[in-house]
Amino acid sequence: MTDHDDHVQHTWRLAHPDGEEITIDLWTDNDTVRVDGGDHEDAEGGQAMVDRLLATYTAAGWRRVRDYAVNDAVAHAEPVQDDAPEPHGRPEKCPDCGAPVVYEPRYGSDVGEGAAWLCTGCKWGQWLTA
Template sequence: MTDDAHIQHTWHLAHSDGAQISIDLWTDGYTVHVDGGPDDGNQREGGRADIDHLLTKYQANGYRLIRDYAVNDAETHDEPVEDDDPEPDGRPEHCPECTAPVVYDPRFGDEFHEGAAWLCTGCKWGQYLTA
């Protein structure tokens, strides 16, 4: 019996000439493995984007999707999510330009900064604050 604990989802395709292809998405959400067909043994790291590309490619070459099914749940990642990080030390008490209160945004992003930031609620609302 084959161990499929690492497989999250499987797609089976068949061609009218009898050729068959199996595409597996692994539980890491990235690894894609192809069994059969012109890409036999090919392993990629593109996740769902690779799956969609391969399905389109094979269907354009006469393969048809026979079935697809979930095998296992995706892996849970124990790494902390950016929002889980507490607000760091050093919060300014107010904006140094207008003295308005500041708010913390753990996922701030603009053309110059990305990540955790304190933002002015007054003169520079929504702009990264450097105190």
């Protein structure tokens, strides 16, 4: 254990009748699991892995002493993508001429470049604003 636990989301402490202790830390990335003591190495898999470890240890005679939240989980940022997926709301067909509408993430024109829905017939375009 260190004084720097900003990365720790939740901690479980287990004790064995013979006096041994284990500390399990779930990190705020919701994936990394640090095991201090016992037979297990550090693992990944988040809460599901913690539950599996707790079940394994309690079945082997360990006792849950306490568990407590340390920090809130880090909100997962949306993965950055070069071409954002098409937003919802594409018109079924062009409101002007009824032809199919296609999505163009990098449509360029006199007024700039950006995502747009374009008609395959009359070239009607509706710009998307973030």
